[in-house]
Amino acid sequence: MKYRGIIFDLDGVICFTDKYHYQAWKEMADGIGVYFDEQINNRLRGVSRMASLDIILERSEKQYTQEEKEELAARKNELYQKLLHQMTPDDLSNEVKATMDGLRAGGAKLSIGSSSKNTKLILGQIGLDGYFDAISDGTNITRSKPDPEVFLKAAEYLHMQPSECLVVEDAAAGVEAAAAGGFDSAGLGEAAAHPKVTYKLETFGDLLHI
Ligand code: B16
Ligand code: MG
Numbered sequence: 001m002k003y004r005g006i007i008f009d010l011d012g013v014i015c016f017t018d019k020y021h022y023q024a025w026k027e028m029a030d031g032i033g034v035y036f037d038e039q040i041n042n043r044l045r046g047v048s049r050m051a052s053l054d055i056i057l058e059r060s061e062k063q064y065t066q067e068e069k070e071e072l073a074a075r076k077n078e079l080y081q082k083l084l085h086q087m088t089p090d091d092l093s094n095e096v097k098a099t100m101d102g103l104r105a106g107g108a109k110l111s112i113g114s115s116s117k118n119t120k121l122i123l124g125q126i127g128l129d130g131y132f133d134a135i136s137d138g139t140n141i142t143r144s145k146p147d148p149e150v151f152l153k154a155a156e157y158l159h160m161q162p163s164e165c166l167v168v169e170d171a172a173a174g175v176e177a178a179a180a181g182g183f184d185s186a187g188l189g190e191a192a193a194h195p196k197v198t199y200k201l202e203t204f205g206d207l208l209h210i
Contacts, residue, residue, distance in 0.1 A: 133158060
């Protein structure tokens with residue numbers, strides 16, 4: 001591994017909370033009579049909570065005030081957090097854990113770079129409390145991916161330059177953010193097909209061969 005630092009996205013890379021986001025947004029959208037389906041949910045990957053709500057409300061005839069929108073986002077988050085409490089260390093795959101342990105044994109420092117304000121709750125649920133050398137998440141940024149802020153902060157917390165770090169992402173917005181910040185990136189799923197991605201991963205374990 002030629003990188004001294006590795007910055008992992010959380011949702012879609014370390015663990016999978018898509019189905020919980022979907023259930024919580026669906027319940028909120030049903031409550032206000034707005035159509036929502038899995039295809040719209042796919043557009044929310046890597047996007048911040050308020051930007052996700054704006055995408056969902058594209059289907060609404062009513063105009064919501066900022067205060068009303070904050071209430072809707074809070075309602076969704078309450079439902080989402082209830083679902084997150086169902087997660088256990090079994091939601092962390094052996095492959096992901098063994099790969100991260102291997103990268104660390106090779107000398108790399110590991111950080112999270114996630115848009116989620118629930119990062120610490122999720123890491124606690126899956127048994128990774130205190131595991132990372134740094135955490136940059138939705139609580140320390142003002143601009144969401146595709147803005148590079150979350151990754152630049154992670155590099156800063158690791159005391160490294162972007163050129164020394166590799167970003168691991170599953171979302172197009174995340175690959176854009178990495179490129180905008182001067183980071184190389186490794187992509188899984190939709191991110192592997194992005195024209196700006198540096199390495200296409202088939203599995204998480206492929207990181208050990210970079
Ligand atoms: P929260 P990531 C992102 O996490 C999710 O992919 C995205 O769907 C979600 O809206 C966003 O976090 C904000 O999450 O509501 O928990 O603050 O992929 O950047 O780890
Ligand atoms: Mg993601």
